[in-house]
Amino acid sequence: QQQVKQSPQSLIVQKGGISIINCAYENTAFDYFPWYQQFPGKGPALLIAIRPDVSEKKEGRFTISFNKSAKQFSLHIMDSQPGDSATYFCAASRRRTSGSRLTFGEGTQLTVNP
Amino acid sequence: GAVVSQHPSWVICKSGTSVKIECRSLDFQATTMFWYRQFPKQSLMLMATSNEGSKATYEQGVEKDKFLINHASLTLSTLTVTSAHPEDSSFYICSASGDRDADEQFFGPGTRLTVL
Numbered sequence: 001q002q003q004v005k006q007s008p009q010s011l012i013v014q015k016g017g018i019s020i021i022n023c024a025y026e027n028t029a030f031d032y033f034p035w036y037q038q039f040p041g042k043g044p045a046l047l048i049a050i051r052p053d054v055s056e057k058k059e060g061r062f063t064i065s066f067n068k069s070a071k072q073f074s075l076h077i078m079d080s081q082p083g084d085s086a087t088y089f090c091a092a093s094r095r096r097t098s099g100s101r102l103t104f105g106e107g108t109q110l111t112v113n114p
Numbered sequence: 115g116a117v118v119s120q121h122p123s124w125v126i127c128k129s130g131t132s133v134k135i136e137c138r139s140l141d142f143q144a145t146t147m148f149w150y151r152q153f154p155k156q157s158l159m160l161m162a163t164s165n166e167g168s169k170a171t172y173e174q175g176v177e178k179d180k181f182l183i184n185h186a187s188l189t190l191s192t193l194t195v196t197s198a199h200p201e202d203s204s205f206y207i208c209s210a211s212g213d214r215d216a217d218e219q220f221f222g223p224g225t226r227l228t229v230l
Binding site: 032034036039041042043044045046061089093100101102104105106107109 | 120132136148155156157159160163205209211217218219220221222223224226
């Protein structure tokens with residue numbers, strides 16, 4: 001019940017294309033769904049996050065789509081750039097009064113070709 | 115805002131020695147800090163959660179006597195790998211969350227540990 005499944009494992013996109021990464025969760029108590037971007041040798045950086053009261057959130061070229069009934073959420077990167085090449089992790093947590101514990105997906109290695 | 119630092123960024127040590135890694139929240143008070151371990155091309159694995167002034171809560175399978183965690187203040191947590199062995203070589207990452215939004219975790223840049 002704590003798993004978050006992420007796909008695909010790797011993704012190659014041409015510059016200017018749309019990158020789509022999908023995640024599915026099992027625990028219906030999860031109520032916070034962030035996406036992290038990680039470059040080699042660096043810590044993850046929060047990219048965008050969504051809560052289940054909305055179905056979509058957009059920040060610049062990054063959009064999260066959330067389907068509560070299907071227990072799925074996805075990251076869309078519009079106009080993908082070579083600088084977006086990194087590993088992306090989805091995660092989920094259940095709100096607590098302090099320190100919500102994140103459950104991470106397996107990660108997607110994105111390569112954007114010039 | 116919400117910057118987390120780690121020190122050192124990389125460390126090489128001999129087998130049997132202990133190594134301390136520091137995690138600091140630079141511009142906010144971290145009520146909770148998390149320690150993760152990451153192997154190459156794998157996801158982050160949570161090792162333990164610590165709240166300021168309390169004992170850390172370790173995940174199943176993580177040896178608390180080997181990975182000592184201290185969260186003595188609202189801006190500093192330390193992870194000490196005791197009697198390190200080559201299999202402890204990994205990328206260790208801390209994260210912190212504060213009062214403003216307990217859901218949001220801010221990650222440090224990570225520490226690469228190599229045990230010879």
